[in-house]
Amino acid sequence: xxxxxSVDFLSEKFLKPPLSYFGKSLLDGKKEYSARLLKMSLLFxxxxxxxxxxxxxxxxxLPVRVASWLLDSPRIGKTHxxxxxxxxxxxxxxxxxxxxxxxxxxxxxxxxxxxxxxRRFGLELLRQAARAGDLQAQLVLGRHCCESGPLExxxxxxxxxxxxxxxxxxALRLLGCLAVLS
Numbered sequence: 799x800x801x802x803x804s805v806d807f808l809s810e811k812f813l814k815p816p817l818s819y820f821g822k823s824l825l826d827g828k829k830e831y832s833a834r835l836l837k838m839s840l841l842f843x844x845x846x847x848x849x850x851x852x853x854x855x856x857x858x859x860l861p862v863r864v865a866s867w868l869l870d871s872p873r874i875g876k877t878h879x880x881x882x883x884x885x886x887x888x889x890x891x892x893x894x895x896x897x898x899x900x901x902x903x904x905x906x907x908x909x910x911x912x913x914x915x916x917r918r919f920g921l922e923l924l925r926q927a928a929r930a931g932d933l934q935a936q937l938v939l940g941r942h943c944c945e946s947g948p949l950e951x952x953x954x955x956x957x958x959x960x961x962x963x964x965x966x967x968x969a970l971r972l973l974g975c976l977a978v979l980s
């Protein structure tokens with residue numbers, strides 16, 4: 799159950815106007831609200847915005863922002879349902895080439911999915927985001943390639959060097975560890 803403050807925060811941050819249906823608030827008189835109501839409201843708002851005349855890149859920001867908030871939340875981000883919902887929100891923007899969505903969905907699929915097919919899809923999304931210059935994608939992809947074995951170590955070194963060129967201290971540390979192991 800989400801608290802009133804969480805729902806108010808989400809509705810103010812992501813939904814304009816606030817959660818309402820024909821002028822009547824959906825949240826009248828209740829102290830706690832289910833994640834299902836919030837999910838339905840956010841999906842409704844995304845559909846309304848998708849039909850608007852806003853440019854496509856602006857329409858893709860809402861699902862990426864909501865998914866990022868869900869995954870970055872200390873309590874909510876650890877639950878399976880939040881990860882699943884965030885993955886659902888990120889899928890369409892990632893397919894349309896939004897780099898932040900590709901990076902977050904790729905990390906999510908590589909870290910939390912069990913099937914090899916999902917991991918391959920996650921790695922491909924990470925490669926696309928890394929090619930576009932996303933620091934986190936380069937770092938995660940470099941770390942993954944280095945852990946995969948000696949055949950992919952060269953590719954891992956390349957991505958870690960790209961991340962280090964953007965100022966990542968962790969990439970520099972991992973490159974130092976690779977130099978010691980070589």
